[in-house]
Amino acid sequence: MTSRIALLPIDVQRGFDVPPWGRRNNPQMEINGRRLLAAWRERGWPxxxxxxxxxxxxxxxxPDHPGNAFRDGFEPRADExxxxxxxxxxxxxxxxDLRLRRLGVDTVVVFGVSTDMCVSTTARVASNLGYRTVVVGDACFCFDLDDGAGGTIAAEAISAAHLATLRAEFAQVLDTSELLEKIDAL
Known part of the structure; x- marks a missing residue:
């Protein structure tokens, strides 16, 4: 059953560490993301x-910018x-979608950058395509955003709102420890 679960690290790249990207939330993202990668690699799952x-x-x-590279510890292995x-x-x-279907995957676990943009959009489309979708909230981060009226919306508020929206209709939202505890039962 569990080999039908694929892990999708989204945009875990160095380019998010330089301007114009602003202040981010969740400094634990990298630690949690590496835990997820290790769990999948240990099991040989997709x-x-x-x-x-x-x-x-x-x-x-x-692609021609150094920021396109994966963050340390998130580089794909030769067989990935x-x-x-x-x-x-x-x-x-x-x-x-074709790759996942060929692997017999019916569940995707998504984490990465940024919670409100590429992680959320990928999770929503995955759900719409019929995949059981899990978002690992503490293995994501996002950035403060301009509110359009001269203020700033804190990354923490943006993350909380997007995870709540995903949980309400598109995905199961878990923390890394919760996922790793339940992983064999998913």
């Missing part, structure tokens, strides 16, 4: 890395697949 290859001029995530995307959802313009 793992597909997702990388944002931006087509936007000046983006820190463009990488899906390259240029939009928020990892399923749009990629072969991710």
């Amino acid at each position: 793992l597909i890395h997702v990388r944002h290859d931006s087509v936007q001029e000046g983006s820190t995530l463009r 697949a990488v899906v390259s995307k240029s939009v928020n959802a990892a399923f749009i313009g990629t072969d991710l």
Whole structure:
């Protein structure tokens, strides 16, 4: 049963550490994400890395920018697949759905950057495509955002709202420890 669960690390890239990206929440994201990778690798379960290859001029995530590289500890191993995307959802313009279906996957576990953008969008599309979807909330982070009226919405509030929305309709939302405790029962 559990081999039908794929882990999808989303956009865990160095480009989010440099301007124009602002203050982020959840400094534990990397620790928790590495725990998830280790659990999947130990079990030999399906793992597909997702990388944002931006087509936007000046983006820190463009393939020709050093920020396109994966963060330390999140580099794919030689036998692990990488899906390259240029939009928020990892399923749009990629072969991710085909890869998952060929592996017999019916459940996806999603984590990474950023909670409100690519993680949320990928989780929503996964759910709409019929995958049982789990978002690991404490293995994600997002950034403060301009509220459009001269203020700032804190990353913590953005994360909480997006995880609540995902939980309400699209995904089971768990913390890393909860997931690792329940992993064999998923």
